[in-house]
Amino acid sequence: MGEFIAAVEAAFSADGVIAKAHPHFRPRSGQTEMAVAVAETIANGGVLVVEAGTGVGKTYSYLVPALLSGQRVLVSTATKALQDQLFSRDLPSLVGMLGLPLRMAQLKGRPSYLCQHRLGLARQGRGAPQDPQLLRSLAHVEEWARVTRSGDLAELSTVGEDSPVWPLVTSTRDNCLGSACPQFEPCHLNVARRAALAADVVVVNHHLFFADLEVRESGVAQLLPSVGVVVFDEAHQLNETGIQFAGTLVGTAQLQGYGRDFLAQTLEHARGMGDWMQLSADLERTVRDLRLAAGRSQVGERLRWRGAVPDGLDAAIWSTAFSALGQALHAALKALGQVEEMAAELRQLYARGEALLRRLALFGKNGSDEAVRWLDIGSRHLRMIESPLSIARIVRTRLLQEAPEGEAPQESGAAGSRPGAGRPDAGRPHAWVFTSATLGDDAELSWFCEPCGLREARVLRVDSPFDYAHQAAVYVPQEFPAPGTPAHSAEVAALVQRSAEVLGGRTLVLTTTTKALQVIGAALQAQYGLFSEIEVLVQGQAPKQVLLERFRQGKEGTGRGCILVASATFWEGVDMPGDALQLVVIDKLPFPPPDDPLVEARSQQLEAVGRSAFRDYMLPEAAMALKQGAGRLIRRETDQGVLVIADTRLVAKPYGRRLLAALPPMRRLRTEVELDAALAALMAGTQPAD
Incomplete structure (x- = not known):
């Protein structure tokens, strides 16, 4: 155990393997602290929950000890895009640095793979409308199908994600013929499953992981009994993803x-x-x-x-x-x-x-x-x-395999054929690592641990290495219309217009409702015409990736700066480092809607046992969403920017202190004059006064 942990620490040292491969690498205490905690969990077995702030480098912190452990590793990510990045970039890089002869595989859900049988049917015209555009897309798929080895649709960029051709050339669990299919053996999905079952490191996504717990058809359930280390990255999405498949x-x-x-x-x-x-x-x-x-x-x-x-x-x-x-x-x-x-x-x-x-x-x-x-x-x-209402019971009984009250423990699955692989009782401790940049606003990370049934887990919080007080500022207006009123959205649009004009764009507006998105977006687009110096991009008017790419280009793209007005999925997973984004405006506090059935039921469950639904559920939910939205601003050590939260409750209500404390430690701007000065400094490229 000592040698293993020492090897992990050495990898992150100033003269370690990472530094030798990356000349600009600098040891970070937080990154090493997390890596050692992961190594200790692997060595001793158990569950580790780590909140690692932006910039810690958590991917290497869990991958290095997992790869050096010699155990079979399963990593689950929140999205297929993150899955591709991990499998195509991070893993090969680290495996090469560490000099380990490891087999790697990634596994996605059925809709991500070409179905050769259904492609053949579509080629014959069975079930395929004779639409010229669809036929052109089908020709692109046929051309790609002749050369692809993986059958992963992510390779095919010439056909849009929303193309009507995809249902014709992919299968579903409902229409798959299984072993009766004439293409069963060469089936891309089956090939991917077999590769995963033979690999040392497998990368999946949360949707596939939880879906397989129910239908047991993708190979994840077969793989788990021989895995020694399981890592859930971007674990803050785990509960909401899991309940989709548990119901x-x-x-x-x-x-x-x-x-x-x-x-x-x-x-x-x-x-x-x-x-x-x-x-x-x-x-x-x-x-x-x-x-x-x-x-x-x-x-x-x-x-x-x-x-x-x-x-x-x-x-x-x-x-x-x-x-x-x-x-x-x-x-x-x-x-x-x-x-x-x-x-x-x-x-x-x-x-x-x-x-x-x-x-x-x-x-x-x-x-x-x-x-x-x-x-x-x-x-x-x-x-x-x-x-x-949560995945707590699923995690305890289906993942960690704790016995429900009154029941005997479950029998462990058989060990895999790979030497040394198996469950903890087969001679290997079983380690579970859950990590994200946002898991809670208290020392116990209860926002995440409670609904996921992990209250007994070891918890670690690693702060971001960014100098937020120097790099970023937060401004909350002292006087502003009440949230949810027509005057509020109109005033948000006016504030965005004034601020974005100073920066020449570079502004992301995050709204909490679709209605606010539409009102603010329409108000801003009415102010800026086709030939104005600023272009207003609004979610829903183009695909997400198209909007983000145009925003990243800024003035370099068309000579016009950009304001992007968005909601929902843009609150997280959006990475625009550098000068492309310097102002984030959040229209109001992101409390969960009280009339949502899930929100209502969870609130009633807490009230029934004498707890406060507002304090123990509504506030933590708002804090985590606010933290995610604010996290779009500073992505690198050289980034600078301003966060505006146009909701006076942050300064007028007692609970505002808790929400402000959940944000990164940015310096406060207390007046509109200070806001204007901070924006002017950003535009001039000068540093804030200490």
Whole structure:
């Protein structure tokens, strides 16, 4: 153990392997501290939760000890983009530095891989509309398919992410033929699974990890018993990702898709052996009627579903439509059951329909007290969702394999064939590392640890090496319209305009609601015409990556600076170092919406045991979101900028101190004059006064 930890420390020293490979590398105490903590967890077994501030270098901090441990390693990231970066850049670089002969693999979900069988069907025109643009995209896919080795769609940049060609050339769990597929052996997904099972280091993403705990089809569940070290990077997304897969979902889009496939497959393989047209038409009609039963509910609304019918809907209309849908699906399955043995496609179609009917039946009964149920209203579709309130039980029983109260511990899986691999009871300690830049605003990191069932874990907080007091400032107006009012959004737009004009753009506006996004974006675009010196980019008016790339170019791209107005996914994972971004404006405090069914249920759960929902849930949620948004500003040691939070509650309410304390230790600007001076200094490229 001592030699292992000493080797980890040596790797981060001034004359270690990293410094020799990177001449500009400088030892950072926080990075070494985290690496040693990870090494100790690997050596002794157990669970480590690390909040590592921006700039710590947490990727190397967990990879170096994991790779030097000699154990099989599984790393899970929040997004496929981070997964690609880790697998293509960070891992090969470190493996080369350390001189380790390790096999590496990455594994994604089924929709990320080309399906050769479905490509063949599309090539024959089966199921492919004869649209010229779609046919051009299909030609690009065919050309790429002849040369790709991985079948990973991320390689194919000539076809847009939202292209209608993808459903034609990828499979889903519902329509995959499995071992009956003529392309089963060379299938790109199966090849990736086999490579993962044979690798020393495997990189996956959170969605795949939790999905596989339920369906056990991707290979992750097979891999886990032989893994010695598991790392969850960007772990702050773990709870919200996990509950998506721990619950139950059935939507009208799924049902409509099933109806289309039902008609196509039965006409191809069992024509004349059933009234397939009528059965499909009945299913399509009842799905449409269920959508109409939601009445005039607003798009994006989540209707609580505490009884037999979602709140606010006519009970008689909903129940009649729901029952008719169940009967139509049952009738289709009954007829399909008479012919399913005729073809593998029909057997798969029957199993898929049975699963849909089981999920639909669940929503015909009263919900569980340990879960929350709601109806998601879309512009064209509905989604019925039942979800647990947290993943605590899943983490304890399915990952850490603690026995639930009153039950015996689970039997460990068999050790892998790789020498030395296996579970802790097979001679290896099993180490779990959870890390992110934002995991809590208290010493226990309870915002993360509590819903993830990790209250007994070892906790470490490593501060950012950035000199925030020197590099950044935060400004909160002393007087401003109340958040949520029309005057507030208008004043935010005016503040952004005044400030961005000083900087010539370089401004990111983060809003907490779609309505504020639209109002602020429209107000700013009305101020700047086509030939003005500043261009206003608004989320939703172009793909995310297109907006970010244009923003990064700034004046170098078109001679016009940029203001980007965005919400939701832009609050995190957006990296624009250097002068491209120097002003971040947050319109108001990002408290979770109290009328959201999940938020309401979690609040009620806390209140039921005598805790404060506001103090123990609402405030920590707002603090973490605020921390994520503020984190867009300073990404490198040379960055400088100003953060503006246009919400007077930060200075007027007692809880504002807690939210301000959650931010990086930026210097405070207390007046508009000080704000103007700070912006002018940024524009002039001068340093702030000490």
